[in-house]
Amino acid sequence: MKVKLEVVKGPERGRVFEINELGITVAGRASDAHFRFSEDDPYVSRRHFVIENSPPNLWFRDLEVINPSRVNDREIGETRLADGDLIEFGFTTIQVSITQDAEEAPVAPSSEPVLSVAVELPPVSEPPKGFEVRCGCGKDLTREANQDGRAEELHGIVQYLCRECLGERYPGLLGDQIGDYLKVKELGEGGMGTVFLAWHRTGRLVAVKVVKIDDPHLAARFTREIRAMRATRHPHVIALIDNGIEPETQSPYLVLEYAPLGGLDTLLENRAGPLPPLEAAAHVLQALRGLCFVHQQGILHRDIKPENILLSRDGNGHTQAKLADFGLAREFTKVGGSILTKIGTPMGTMLYMPPEQIMNAHGVGEPADIYSMGVTLYVLLTGQYPYDFPSQRDVLGFLAKNRHRVNSPQAALRLLMEAARTRHPFNIILEDEPIPLRKRQRSVPAKLAKVVDTAIRKKTSQRYPDADAFRIDLERAVQGLK
Numbered sequence: 001m002k003v004k005l006e007v008v009k010g011p012e013r014g015r016v017f018e019i020n021e022l023g024i025t026v027a028g029r030a031s032d033a034h035f036r037f038s039e040d041d042p043y044v045s046r047r048h049f050v051i052e053n054s055p056p057n058l059w060f061r062d063l064e065v066i067n068p069s070r071v072n073d074r075e076i077g078e079t080r081l082a083d084g085d086l087i088e089f090g091f092t093t094i095q096v097s098i099t100q101d102a103e104e105a106p107v108a109p110s111s112e113p114v115l116s117v118a119v120e121l122p123p124v125s126e127p128p129k130g131f132e133v134r135c136g137c138g139k140d141l142t143r144e145a146n147q148d149g150r151a152e153e154l155h156g157i158v159q160y161l162c163r164e165c166l167g168e169r170y171p172g173l174l175g176d177q178i179g180d181y182l183k184v185k186e187l188g189e190g191g192m193g194t195v196f197l198a199w200h201r202t203g204r205l206v207a208v209k210v211v212k213i214d215d216p217h218l219a220a221r222f223t224r225e226i227r228a229m230r231a232t233r234h235p236h237v238i239a240l241i242d243n244g245i246e247p248e249t250q251s252p253y254l255v256l257e258y259a260p261l262g263g264l265d266t267l268l269e270n271r272a273g274p275l276p277p278l279e280a281a282a283h284v285l286q287a288l289r290g291l292c293f294v295h296q297q298g299i300l301h302r303d304i305k306p307e308n309i310l311l312s313r314d315g316n317g318h319t320q321a322k323l324a325d326f327g328l329a330r331e332f333t334k335v336g337g338s339i340l341t342k343i344g345t346p347m348g349t350m351l352y353m354p355p356e357q358i359m360n361a362h363g364v365g366e367p368a369d370i371y372s373m374g375v376t377l378y379v380l381l382t383g384q385y386p387y388d389f390p391s392q393r394d395v396l397g398f399l400a401k402n403r404h405r406v407n408s409p410q411a412a413l414r415l416l417m418e419a420a421r422t423r424h425p426f427n428i429i430l431e432d433e434p435i436p437l438r439k440r441q442r443s444v445p446a447k448l449a450k451v452v453d454t455a456i457r458k459k460t461s462q463r464y465p466d467a468d469a470f471r472i473d474l475e476r477a478v479q480g481l482k
Contacts, residue, residue: 001055002099010092011040023362025051027094028063032359032430043067043090047427051081052361056215057336058098060087063424131155133203135162141203148202156315157239157257160203173199178208178246178253190307191349192325192332197258206241207256211332216250218335223252225331232297236290238310238324259310259322264380268306269392273383274441277448280380281478283309283321288373288471290323295366295467302329302364304372305352306379333362347413348392350425351385352376355458358429367460370470374455374463377474378434381448382441386434386456389425390416433458447477 003019005027017035019025027035030046037044045064052059058081062069069089071079081087083098131152133145139162145151161169166184174183174196181198184205188195193211200206213219229240242255261267264283268275275283287309294301301308301323308324350358354371357364375386384391390398390413399412406412416422423431434456437449451473457463464470 001053001058001101003051003053003058004097004099005035005051005087005094006097008086008093008095009088010090012037012092019051019053022053022055023360024358025053026359027051037092041090041092044092047424047430048089049087050426052338054333054336054338056100056218057338058082058096059338063426064089066418133160135160135165135203137162137165139164145202145204151202154204154239154241157233158241159205159258159260161199161205162203166199170197178210179244181206181208181255183208192328192337198255204241205258207258209254209256210246211252211254213252213332213335213337215336216245219245219250219252222331222335225334226252226254226328229299229327232294232299232326234290234293235314235320236286236322237294237326238322254328256324257312257322259312259324261311261313261319263311263324264306264309264321264376265392266307267311268380268383269396275380277381277444278478278481280377281448281474281481283311283319283380284373284377285471285474285478286321287323287376288467288474290321290326291369291373291467292471294323294326295369299327300330300364300366301326301369301372302357302361304369304376305349306376309376347425348385348389348395351387351389351429353429354460355429356460358426365460366466367463370455370463370467371457373467373470374452378437378440378452378456381437381444381452384440386437386440387425387428387432388435389422389428390420445477445481447480448474451477 005017005019007013007015025034026047027033027037027049028045028047029037029039033047045067047063049060049062049064049069059078060071060081061078067090068075068077069087071087072085073088081096083096085096087094087096131142132140133142133151135141141160141162142151145160166173170184174185176183178196178198181200184197184199186194187197187207193209195207195209198206198208211222213222223243223245226243230243233239238259239257240254241257243253245252291301303325310322310324312320312322314320352372352375354368357368378386383393394416395409395412398416399406399409402412406415434453437444437452438446455463455470464473
């Protein structure tokens, strides 16, 4: 996909900028802007907006809070651009031209089925000798659990619930289906899609993520690309159990291991303050073990944050942290989704991204994941970001006190940013140095703080070379606390 941005109004009328590669284009007066403007238009900011080329989509996100851009005469912070759209900012207007390459035409769905959505289950196969699956009520579910021959494979990964207990525990279950899975309740919604707790007729209790991809051809390609991850298994990585396309809506969906304790973001939100150092480090150490394994498979995560580290319990009742959504960011962008400009994603999420990912989301390596994991640990230990930006607790507290003025966290954040003249996270990450952890939370031991500060250094060469080096140093720091 080729993109041309032509200045059709303003001091630099006639200038043309072309985008021929995937990734982020920054427009503004800053020296590192890709489409750099002169000082002739005083209302053009140093970094005014970004455009992400993620074929077949072209995404726009405004970076200016005080002097917002307009797309087609509408003030809109983020949107998908179309051929002929006009972007107005300051005295300047840019027209967007988009040309699709022949090889970027819609890909025909593969003749290979992307999901076995069987109306009738296959014949019950005999489970391995001595193998047993039971519901919490004691009912034997071994034969039901093995209707597709996967009970032994998924042992220790999925939970089981008989039909009677399902109705008792979830009397208000949603009831409609996603493929072979019965929706129980909605667990949450994010930039990539909506997650539901669901029940399979084998008795499995799972999480089903319905991914936001509108084009059925791209949806089919997404399911084919993601299927390879089904073979990836690690105790500290949420298992991908199945994936496919919902027949009625043609939306792709993923069937995932269910983590009933929620994410680290929920854990932090439920506490009166930051997590104790030993607890925070223990969760991140486990997630780092999962990340080491993922990197060994040649997969980058690209979207590590507290809500993507989920908590479950092992067979002994001990809490386990598990890395979720691994690799999905890459596949999502390959079919036109945007990681940087996911519509509706809170701006605070960007503060987990390293500078190199902000400038080129498609070209990052392992150090990007190390940075994001480091910021995650920083937030767990302090309750704040490594930069001057309202925390989730700040936003929710402001919202609770000002419900007569705002009715959503996003609106509360906007007001907080305007009151404090806070810059957009994009500019903060590129321009500011992270605040040393012990300046935020003096009670955090110096050795532990040093590990975190190393992981979140702006230059990739100054971070840990890989996730295992981060893990080893973190384990050493924790040993001194016991």
